[in-house]
Amino acid sequence: MRAFLVVPALAAVLLSSCSEAQTNQPGNSALTAPTDQTVPNQKKGKKGKKDKASDIANLTKVGKMREVPESSGLALTGENGTFYTHGDDGNPPILYKINTQGEVLSRIEIPAKSHDWESISRDQVGNVYIGDVGNNNNNRKNLVLLRLNPLNPQIVQEIHLKYPDQSEFPPGKKDRNFDCEATLWHDGQVYLFTKDRGRSATSKVYTVPDQPGNYTAKLLTKLAIPGQVTDAALSPDGRRLVLLGREEMFVFEGENLAAMLKAQPRQISLKGAGQTEGAVFTTDQTLYISTEQGSLYEYQFE
Structure with missing residues (x-):
């Protein structure tokens, strides 16, 4: 009787061992893994990129110009909360009236x-x-300022100009300082600030009268600017001048424009804001800045 009882018991032990061995074999993990097990190395969704400009002190992004191709300048319209802007080289001759959020109000x-x-x-x-004075290759002989009233845009007057110190078109590469992306009107004159493509060290300042005609521009001074100037803006009280650069600006302060052009500028980094191209003051402390990528910023001076 005892012999017959041992055999069934031994068989049960052998079957149990075999079953345990199968559940631990590679390829059978589904049998032992719990249903809520986390799969290792699973990729997570990408987090939204942080706006680099948000780290710039006193700078706030306020809008996006989705319908303006490569904004390259800003000017007041005379109506609160609105600006004129336009496209860069290669875009149609259109002025865009926008609000402070960058929305197009009219073309x-x-x-x-x-x-x-x-x-x-x-x-x-x-x-x-x-300012139709962009001159990337420093070889243009048809530089012109277009004078018009946007309320009657069919009448366009032309202010043609040439530089008194340019005799080669183009000059040697290191001497190519006849491109201009920055102009401002002040006291019957249009001021032009050059973009130094040769050395990125000097912005020359010229003036021409604001009346239509043909002029040889007057060279006023040369400013030591370690960069390339892309726009200029003068505060309403005439005591602060901003020369915009690529992701930076140079701030001059003084009693008047003549004094500021002799002053040492303060350099402010705008790293992360984009290709900054347009600037205009709305108050003595508030500057609006546009980028070629379409962003619109507000900068508050303290």
């Missing part, structure tokens, strides 16, 4: 050619001056 077609519009400024009676 104004200008009956003039757009060789390389780079800047826009406004005088005290509502005329705007569009």
